[in-house]
Amino acid sequence: MILVSKSPFDPGAEANRLQAAHTEAGAMVTFTGLVRSHPDDPITALILECYEDLARNELAAIRDAAMARFGLIDAAIIHRHGRLVPGETIMMVMTLAPHRQAAFDGAQFLMDYLKTDAPFWKQEETAAGLRWVEAKAEDGDAKNRWSR
């Protein structure tokens, strides 16, 4: 499943639903990304811009690649956009596999590709105004390790 939406979602309910659909799975890994505010440099919100058509296409391609590469039974990506406040869930990745290593590796792979290839852009809202979050070089490095 690929879901790109402004709407909040319940990570626990999503995980339970995916798990219940696959009795052949022996391992499930879930990752949830959250809006955080640093105590020394607080933000009031995170605003995510998104190119929705491209996001759906790229996330589907990344998911297909992970399914094939790690022999996953299923994988799902849920990603929100719009204005989110600290503590809210931004996104979630889930992988189901016969055994744990494939589930862990598949989830890492999905996250590493999603960070650099999914068209979302974060802006932090602070008391002083808005500022764009800069892409991190280590995100590119994390993705590139999969092609070595």
Place this chain on the structure above:
Amino acid sequence: MKVLYFAWLRERLNRASDEITPPSEIVTLNDLVAWLRARDEALDLAMENPAIFKLSINARIVPGDTPIAGATEIAILPPMTGG
């Protein structure tokens, strides 16, 4: 065809898109970007480090040497910060 701009690129240009009709000698996405930059100083400045941008045709990320034949929607994508 339409060209879409996102995030800080959109802000620096003060618009989210352009409707363009490139001349017939523009064959690839790289040609198109060079042509767009030559006609727009703000875009030229914003893209002074062109390697950081990804490009898409009809909502699929593709390499810069991809031909634009058949393209209806092109996007210039600053480094992404999702997840």
